[in-house]
Amino acid sequence: MILTIRREYDRRMMLAPYLSLNGQVVTIPDGLAGTETTIATMRQMVNRSKTDPQIRQAATTVAFLQPEKDYQAEAEAVFNEVRDGIRYMRDVHGVETLQEPHITMGLKLGDCDDQAVLLASMLESIGVPTRFVVAGYSGPYYEHVYLQAWLDDRWVDMDATEPHPMGWAPPDPTVMAFEEI
Template identity: 25%
Template structure:
């Protein structure tokens, strides 16, 4: 009787172990498509009107959880088909491994490469363009940028050709690369100096170019004026107590090209493994951050809560 009971206990333990192993296998199989799907869907979801107002961390957590549950449900529903495909894939992988044409390491490396490409391309930050408040001092800031004189143009040309002149690029990349050179020149020399307490002073681009010092709005105006002077498209973004410039890089293909240039050609040491932050407007055009928070374009934002955007 005791032996029979022991066999039942062992059988129950084996059964629980089998169920646990099966559940883990389903989870792992579902996780493989969940990760790339999450990286693809995340920036699109954060652009949806009401959702863009939610807490971004909680929104992304809920999105990942929903996708994981959905793929787990699909794997459970079609597990015979899924596991049949897995068995066939493992057999094929075994054959190719033995033949030396394609091994398990190649498979893992390929998947890691896809994940890295999706993760590292950029961080698309949420925007709610329909909910922006009026841009305080918009008229004055725009006039400072648009009325920059020939001395600013001269300084902009000098800064545009101060860096990256030996990098071989296509003609369509010239303005982008020269804008990044302006960014590098200004941010490499800029020193932050606050306005007087209780007051707001907006320096002209010429004054800021001479001093290479001032507060955030002085930096933003100088950066915008210099980049506009060499043919780039820029705008100013106002957050809580801060203003920073953004450079228009264009559509998805142009964003991918800008990311490649930043990571592999122009800011290799500074941005090789760092996230690149940008916004996407309603027309699908991407704008990359040019603030002084990081020594490369697309650096981390001081505040993601946008109050207003000033097109120039």
């Protein structure tokens, strides 16, 4: 009993990992131009990070446990790793922020764009093509981004910010766009 209580205490008292961070502030325009700038930056981050040894090692470590050449199972394992291992945390109030995938992995937290960039980087590093899905749910404005992966000759939804399986997508978007990586 005491050991169980101690484990629960340790789990609840665990702090988010601390990383020394540096970055830059970039002004992003409002509206559609801002969304396009954000997605373009995310695409650059994925293309830069998919060859990062740290990102590839994280993806291959998870994928290695799946049957050889079962690309669907490998992608699902990577998806589950991001969904279950990265806590959703909103951006700084009033400031759209993007963090590099290795930062998201280190902090173990990020919002929808951070998780989509990490997931895309990991999947692309093991040969799975991906694209961003940008969606809005309350009018003509985009407010969420998640990923699709090309598996078995079709695009498969992957929203790692929700506790749903691979293949689930947020319902009833009022606006949606797809952005190749």
